Amino acid sequence: MTKVQGIAFTEFGSADVLHPTDIDVPEPGPGQVRIEVRAAGVNPLDHKIRAGSMNAVFPVQLPHVPGVEASGVVESVGEGVTGLAVGDEVFGPTVSGAYAPLALAEAAKLAVKPGSLGFPEAAALPIATETAYRALEALGVQPGQTLIVHGAAGGVGSMAVQFAVTRGLRVVGTASEANHEHLRALGAIPVSYGAGLVDRVREAAPEGVDAALDTTGLSESLAASVELTGGKDRVLTIADPVTAGEYGVAFSSGGGKDGYRGEPAFAEALALQAEGVLEVAVHQAYPLAEAADAQRASEAGHLRGKIVLLP
Template identity: 85%
Template sequence: MTKAKGIAFDEFGPAGVLHPLDIDVPEPGPGQVRIAVRAAGVNPLDHKIRAGYMNAVFPVELPHVPGIEAAGVVESVGEGVTGLAAGDEVFGPTVTGAYAGLALAEAAKLAAKPASLGFPEAAALPVAAETAYRALHELHVRPGETLIVHGAAGGVGILAVQFAVARGLRVVGTAGEANHEHLRRLGAIPVTYGDGLVDRAREAVPEGVDVAFDTTGLAESLAASVELTGAKDRVLTIGSPLTAGEYGVAFSSGAGPDGYFGAPAFAEALALHAAGTLDVAIHRAYPLAEAVDAQRASEAGHLRGKIVLLP
């Protein structure tokens, strides 16, 4: 075991239950590496687990260190690991909590971080890129189609917009007006969410909408998506399985039959980065010690991009 500084909670509750904790990070097992975390992504799942909302389906032992994605430097490698060595810069999902100075990860699920990509930006990619890629895969999008993305300025939405534009789709993105210019720069047609969304979308793309990806889980977004596409099987949400069921549309959680799409998702994001077009929006980077504030901001929502923590 190696000691590391981390953030944990001993009981379920509001963000204030988070506190600093010296944690033990084990030696990497077969197929694993231990990384020195340079940045960790903050996701809605983190605060849902902390609040106890996920305990029936995602039980955790207390004290629990949150965080499921990170970017950092390989510190040590486990048995059977090839292609990675101490000193390599990587990013991807973690096995142990990423709100810490050290974390374990499965070597096969990590990607090499280019020197030209910052650690905060790399830490913001794993969950968002895999989710965006998976959603487009499950929706069977095709070049020339028109896709509407609800919550297009969030961490997942921004990458979904970029992946779709790069694949030759026309993209409509719902967001607050403060984010409209940013979406235009990404190649999307922005529309404001809320009452009148269907009319605004039809005015923006008179040819119609073929497919819809929702990141919000809001009933109004799913209702609008079904009305716009006219086909429930071309609508997918990652926001709420309950709301998805109410509207008869697909819900994607990453536990589907096609498995984990990290490798192709990271490759697609890195190809955009190599071309100089990848936009990884960082809403704010907080010091690890300010994890309470970071999770409160995440819970409040309406973010442009991702929140990251810097150990």
């Protein structure tokens, strides 16, 4: 069994529990490939698992290597894999921790990385694009409608904005002031968080708001969304099932009954990328050894795009 040095934690806690650790990387099983990780995405799920707050719904065995998405080069191919070969450049979700030089992935869930897309940008795509695609599909938004996206400058938010704009929707995005110009460049109307949010949105979108996508889990975002859309049935959050339950709005976490939508999501993103109209924002790239700092930055929020790690 191959041993590599990755990042792991042996107890739940703050980012301080993350340490370089020698880990075993098993051979790829049927339908799997092993990839040499060139970049790994850092997601809110990572620090929630590390803190122990996801144990009820996402239990992990310790020591645990974080990371659920990566880009890299196929290094080994398991039985029954077709369409991918050693040396192919790919991106997608991983089945072993991506905070490592090598990781396993289901071949069927990977996409081939075009040469025009860098590895850091490719690593920022899988979770963000799949989540944004699935959320917009669940909301049933149509061209000509108005969508509000809370946390619009982050990884999922910025992808949702771009998918929605290119599908012909009007998009209002909430974000900190520092990210307003970024949202305008993506085609959204930016508004600030805080007191008076509902009034600012109504001024920005006098035609009204048809649906709301929340990536923040903030009570003020969900309360404003219910008020702006006139009900709970056109509001969806991906951030916090507890807060979603308090406001009676939909929560989507992917997989299970929600269904995994990676294939059409990646196809749409890559089509936009081929047209030269997709912006994949990487907030910052950290060396793998600085994974603790990367997770601290992720927890602090107010990101423009995704944080990635470079082994």
